[in-house]
Amino acid sequence: MPPFSTRTLRACVHSLLIGSLLTVSAASANTFPQKPVRIVVPFSPGGGTDLIARTLGQEMSKDLGQPVIIDNKPGAGTIIGTDAVAKAPPDGYLLVMASFAHAVNPSLQPKLPFNNEKSFAPVLLVGRGPNVLVVHPASPFKTIQDVLAAAKANPGKLTYASQGAGTSAHLAGEMFDNLAKVKTTHIPYRGAGPAMTDLLGGQVDMFFGTAAAVAPFVDRGQLRAIGVTSAQPSPAFKNIPTIGATVPGYAVESWYGLYAPAGTPKDVIARLNAAGRKAARSPEFAHKVEQEGLSISAGEPAELDTYVRAEEARWARIVKENGIKAD
Numbered sequence: 001m002p003p004f005s006t007r008t009l010r011a012c013v014h015s016l017l018i019g020s021l022l023t024v025s026a027a028s029a030n031t032f033p034q035k036p037v038r039i040v041v042p043f044s045p046g047g048g049t050d051l052i053a054r055t056l057g058q059e060m061s062k063d064l065g066q067p068v069i070i071d072n073k074p075g076a077g078t079i080i081g082t083d084a085v086a087k088a089p090p091d092g093y094l095l096v097m098a099s100f101a102h103a104v105n106p107s108l109q110p111k112l113p114f115n116n117e118k119s120f121a122p123v124l125l126v127g128r129g130p131n132v133l134v135v136h137p138a139s140p141f142k143t144i145q146d147v148l149a150a151a152k153a154n155p156g157k158l159t160y161a162s163q164g165a166g167t168s169a170h171l172a173g174e175m176f177d178n179l180a181k182v183k184t185t186h187i188p189y190r191g192a193g194p195a196m197t198d199l200l201g202g203q204v205d206m207f208f209g210t211a212a213a214v215a216p217f218v219d220r221g222q223l224r225a226i227g228v229t230s231a232q233p234s235p236a237f238k239n240i241p242t243i244g245a246t247v248p249g250y251a252v253e254s255w256y257g258l259y260a261p262a263g264t265p266k267d268v269i270a271r272l273n274a275a276g277r278k279a280a281r282s283p284e285f286a287h288k289v290e291q292e293g294l295s296i297s298a299g300e301p302a303e304l305d306t307y308v309r310a311e312e313a314r315w316a317r318i319v320k321e322n323g324i325k326a327d
Helices: 006-031 048-063 078-088 100-108 144-151 168-182 192-200 211-220 268-281 282-292 302-322
Strands: 038-041 068-072 094-099 122-135 159-162 185-188 206-210 224-228 252-260
Touching: 006 185, 038 078, 048 068, 048 078, 048 094, 048 100, 048 122, 048 192, 048 206, 048 211, 048 268, 048 282, 068 185, 078 094, 078 100, 078 252, 094 100, 094 122, 100 168, 100 252, 100 282, 122 168, 122 211, 122 268, 122 302, 159 168, 159 192, 168 206, 168 302, 192 206, 192 211, 206 211, 211 224, 252 268, 252 302, 268 282
Parallel strands: 038 068, 038 094, 159 185, 159 206
Antiparallel strands: 094 252, 122 206, 122 224, 122 252
């Protein structure tokens, strides 16, 4: 047998390496997950993002055959929890439930410790929904006009809570001020749960909360809804007008999406996406969230990437045009 040439030897080694990688890839698809999957929620427990993540995770665990554990890491307008995932091993075992702030932080925070486009791999756009302006039942504010009148009479006196700087509740309030030509005071918290606790206790005047966060309190009569932030009325909040009907041009939308660290194998992403889509379309998940105003998306990973890139561009323009600053 003639001796191998150097070129032939290299070709053989290359083929062996490619074969090994394909074998490893196929194996990871067949064996993932072999331990619990964790979803980081970058807020305190009790808010809308926490509710969505826990409900989705419970359903995903049935398909994955492993527990899906929710890990609350609040702080810095979602940056602390999101950064933990950006720096995690790209193996699919640590995800982040991103929301509105993920698309807005690049415009509000010039020195983020991660890059949205380079640090994450999209997994699933779970759904989208409105925010709802709510007040305490004993509040004198029964309409958007009532809020506007009070804000104009006492600039800076009215306070609104949010689940953190850069979140949908924060930007909803900033847009309200800018378009209505009034001045209110933003009070940021480390999640929707603490924000609602102070709203219920009378420490703040109002909250542009996500539908998922405030719906149970509205249903029980513990909060009064006076306006929705979506461009069109929400079927989940019948007889509640849009804020845009009083403040022309006003529209804010919340969303929830799963990301993995960049570099996570495509087959693992596909496995997580399939489990997430099945979970989001399950009767259990739909019953829990659709009554709270969430419109379920649950498509391919590219759906999340396309949507969030468009949101980043839209809010970069709004932040610049309105001079909105992070607190």
